Each structure stands twice: as C-alpha cells, then as structure tokens.
Amino acid sequence: MAARTKPGQPSQKMKTKPPKVSRAVDRVLKDASDKLPLPAVDDFQVLSQLPVPFSCLNEMGIILRCNESFGEMVGTKFQKPRDIFELLEQEDAAKLQQGFEFVVKWSQPSCLRLSFGSKKGVKRVFEARIQLMVSHGERLFCCLFWPVDENSSLEQGKNQINVLEKALAQKTLELAEQHSYFETFCYTASHDLRTPLRSIKGFADALMEDYASAMEPEALDFLHRVTTSAAHMDRMFEGILQLSRILRIRPEIQKIHVGILLEQMVASQAESVSMKKASVELFSCNATLKTDPVLLEKICQELFKNALAYREKENPVVVKISCSQKSPEKTLEIRFEDNGCGVPAPARDQIFIPFERLHFGPEHNGVGMGLAIVRAAVQKLGGKVALSEKSSGPGSVFTVSLPSS
Numbered sequence: 098m099a100a101r102t103k104p105g106q107p108s109q110k111m112k113t114k115p116p117k118v119s120r121a122v123d124r125v126l127k128d129a130s131d132k133l134p135l136p137a138v139d140d141f142q143v144l145s146q147l148p149v150p151f152s153c154l155n156e157m158g159i160i161l162r163c164n165e166s167f168g169e170m171v172g173t174k175f176q177k178p179r180d181i182f183e184l185l186e187q188e189d190a191a192k193l194q195q196g197f198e199f200v201v202k203w204s205q206p207s208c209l210r211l212s213f214g215s216k217k218g219v220k221r222v223f224e225a226r227i228q229l230m231v232s233h234g235e236r237l238f239c240c241l242f243w244p245v246d247e248n249s250s251l252e253q254g255k256n257q258i259n260v261l262e263k264a265l266a267q268k269t270l271e272l273a274e275q276h277s278y279f280e281t282f283c284y285t286a287s288h289d290l291r292t293p294l295r296s297i298k299g300f301a302d303a304l305m306e307d308y309a310s311a312m313e314p315e316a317l318d319f320l321h322r323v324t325t326s327a328a329h330m331d332r333m334f335e336g337i338l339q340l341s342r343i344l345r346i347r348p349e350i351q352k353i354h355v356g357i358l359l360e361q362m363v364a365s366q367a368e369s370v371s372m373k374k375a376s377v378e379l380f381s382c383n384a385t386l387k388t389d390p391v392l393l394e395k396i397c398q399e400l401f402k403n404a405l406a407y408r409e410k411e412n413p414v415v416v417k418i419s420c421s422q423k424s425p426e427k428t429l430e431i432r433f434e435d436n437g438c439g440v441p442a443p444a445r446d447q448i449f450i451p452f453e454r455l456h457f458g459p460e461h462n463g464v465g466m467g468l469a470i471v472r473a474a475v476q477k478l479g480g481k482v483a484l485s486e487k488s489s490g491p492g493s494v495f496t497v498s499l500p501s502s
Contacts, residue, residue: 150223150242155235156197158182170223170242171213184213193225197238200229210245221245280344287337294334298327329464333452336466340451343473348389355420355429356382358390362397363418366405373405375414382420386429388499392474396482397431399467400495404435412436412491428480428498436492445484475499 150167152160158181168174171184182190189211196207207227212220223242230237301324309317363370363377370377386393404416417434440448447453449472454465475482480499487494 152181152240152242153230154181154238154240156238158193158197161237167242170221185211193227196225196227200227200238201236204229211242276344280341283337284341284345287334287341291331291334294327294330298324298331301327333464333466336451336464336470340466340470340473343392343395343470343477346389346392346477348392348477350387351390352385352387353390353393355384355386355393355431358394359397359418359420359431362394362401366398366401369402369405373408373414375405375416378415378417380417380419384420384422384429386499386501388478392478393499396471396474396497397433399471400433400497403467403495404433404437407435407437422501423498427501429501431497431499433495434487434492436487436490439486439491439493440484442486448484449482471495471497 148166150164150170152163152167154160159178160175160181161178163175173184182193185193192209193211196209199205199207209225209227210222211225212222222245224245226241226243228239228241230239301320304312305317305320305324312320359379359382363379369375401416401418405414408414415436418432419434420429420431422429448465449468450465451469452465453469472482475497478499480497483496483498485494485496486492
C-alpha cells in the first residue's frame with residue numbers, strides 16, 4: 098500500500114491547475130450536489146441510488162459508505178469499512194492521494210483515472226470524480242466513478258492514426274514535389290549555365306591563339322587563369338548534371354553477374370591504370386545480383402577512379418577489388434581497397450558531400466563530386482556505402498553493401 102499524507106499537507110507532485118473533467122461525470126455530481134447541499138446520514142440513501150459507482154471516504158481513505166455499483170466495480174461486497182488504498186496498485190493509490198490533496202487545497206473537484214479489478218480478475222479503467230463534503234464537522238470525500246469506454250478510446254486512437262497517416266502522406270507528397278523540383282532545377286541550371294561559360298572559355302581561347310604574341314606576360318597569365326577557372330567550373334557543372342541524372346533515374350532491375358561487371362569496368366579504365374602504373378587485383382566473384390547494371394557500373398567506376406587518384410607520394414598504386422555475400426543480412430558487399438593517402442576519421446562522412454575535397458593541386462583535378470554520386474547511386478539501389486581504414490598500412494577501404502534481391 099502506498100504511503101499517504103494528510104490531505105491538509107499537499108505533496109510536491111500535486112497539480113497546480115484544476116483538471117478537465119468528463120461532462121457526464123460532472124452532470125451526475127451536479128445532480129447529486131443539488132440534492133445534497135449539506136450532507137447528512139440519510140442523504141447517503143439518495144447517493145446510493147445513483148446509476149454510477151459511488152463511495153464516501155474519510156481523510157484516511159476508509160470507505161464509509163458505498164452503493165452496490167461500487168461493490169460490483171471492485172468485485173467485492175462491503176460488510177464493514179475498508180481501506181480503498183488496499184484495492185489499488187501503488188501507482189493508482191498515489192494518484193488518489195494527490196486527488197485528495199488537490200480537493201483540499203483548491204476546494205474544487207479533482208478528476209483522475211483509476212483501475213479496479215472485478216471478481217473475474219479483469220481490470221477496468223474508471224474516471225473518478227472526487228468532491229469534498231462536510232458531515233458533522235468531518236471532511237469526507239464523495240467519489241463518483243464513470244467507466245471509460247475502451248472501445249470508444251480505441252476508435253478514437255484509430256481515428257487519430259488515420260489523421261496522422263493522411264498528414265504524413267500529404268507531407269511525403271509535398272517533399273516528393275520539392276525534391277523533384279530541386280532535381281529539375283539542378284539539371285536545368287547546370288545545363289543552361291554551361292552555355293555562357295563555354296562562350297567565355299571560347300573567347301578566352303581565341304585571344305590566346307590569335308593575340309598571345311601581342312600581350313604582356315601579366316595579361317597572358319590573367320587570360321590563362323580565366324581559361325583554367327572556366328574549365329574547372331565546366332567540370333563542376335558536369336558533376337551536377339551527373340548527380341541530377343542519378344537522382345532522376347528510375348532503376349531498371351536485372352539479374353547480373355557481378356564478377357563480369359567488375360572485369361568489364363576495370364578493362365574500360367585500362368588507359369588510366371597504365372598512366373598511373375597501377376597494380377589491380379580483382380578477386381574472383383561468382384555472385385549474382387538483382388539490381389540496375391548502369392547504376393552499379395557507375396558506382397564501381399567512381400570508386401575505382403578514386404582509388405587510382407589518391408596515392409601516397411611515390412608509392413606505386415595498388416587497388417584490390419573483392420566481393421562477398423553476407424548470409425544473415427542477405428546483402429552483397431563490394432570492397433575497393435587502396436594504398437593511398439587515406440582519409441582522416443573526422444572527414445569520413447564529409448567526403449560524401451558534393452564539392453567536398455580533401456586534396457588539392459595539379460595532380461588532383463577533381464571537383465569533389467565522385468563520392469557524392471556514389472552515395473546517391475547506392476541509396477537509389479537501397480544500399481549503403483561506408484569508408485574505413487585498412488587493417489595495416491596506409492590507404493582506405495570503401496565498402497558498398499547492396500540487397501541481394
């Protein structure tokens with residue numbers, strides 16, 4: 098049984114505002130109050146005829162009077178006064194104690210929900226309305242109980258869920274429209290802006306070819322910077338176009354042999370491999386996958402080119418490509434391992450952001466879109482891409498995880 102304090106000494110958890118009560122309970126209590134402005138012993142006969150469970154308690158929670166409906170509610174007959182707190186769980190007992198304290202402090206009814214068990218052991222929830230009464234100079238608590246319609250509550254819950262689902266569907270539609278607009282904007286902007294940029298670069302190239310001999314060295318340097326910057330911006334626009342194409346594409350799922358796709362991808366990059374004097378180890382992979390071959394090839398190309406680009410000083414480039422199936426997760430992992438300069442731990446998520454670069458210089462002429470394209474394509478296929486350190490030596494390991502079907 099929960100510890101109790103006298104109602105004249107409110108606990109710290111007592112509410113500070115009058116609670117909202119059920120209209121039905123309020124009406125029953127009002128009817129009873131109209132009949133009993135000053136309760137006396139005989140007045141309990143009137144309360145006992147109420148159609149809802151009723152009990153009268155003293156300040157210690159002893160049930161002095163109750164009607165038959167109350168006995169049915171708690172599943173017992175009252176032959177003598179009994180402590181109501183013994184009929185309640187500890188949590189509900191504390192709630193009732195706080196209700197007593199509230200009524201004493203505010204001189205207003207208190208409303209709360211309590212659970213009582215029946216003879217069959219089934220607990221039911223009731224809304225309790227507590228009113229302070231005075232009889233022969235003694236403070237008493239008149240309690241009326243109104244059963245909570247669980248079916249109604251369930252129906253209300255279902256209605257709320259339906260409302261939330263509709264709101265979620267509407268919000269999803271709005272986000273899809275905004276996303277579509279963003280994709281269209283990126284594609285159109287990057288495509289249309291390339292036209293004036295090409296004009297700038299074209300005229301600058303023409304000046305270099307036709308009037309280079311008549312220019313001062315400083316003017317030639319300025320012109321060279323214009324053409325270099327224009328070429329860099331053109332590559333940036335090309336990166337945005339590629340990313341927007343990935344975002345707009347609808348995957349066409351086919352059953353493909355991953356090992357054959359990787360072999361063809363490495364063969365298509367033979368010129369870059371030769372220029373870098375790189376060593377490529379392609380481990381045997383007999384796995385098949387139901388996915389979009391165009392997107393998967395683009396993912397592998399970008400990760401392979403990334404592995405070739407960032408090497409550690411004069412060390413010869415070594416790239417290892419492997420794949421393996423994970424049975425519990427039902428996924429296929431494709432790994433690209435290199436011996437390059439690696440990526441610091443704080444920047445491993447950052448490098449997948451468009452235009453984010455960690456290395457600069459003439460040997461690194463990228464614009465920071467390759468890994469952003471990889472992530473967009475992997476997400477389009479319902480997979481994940483992660484970057485980790487090698488177990489030994491310099492370099493990085495990119496792992497692409499894709500659902501097997």
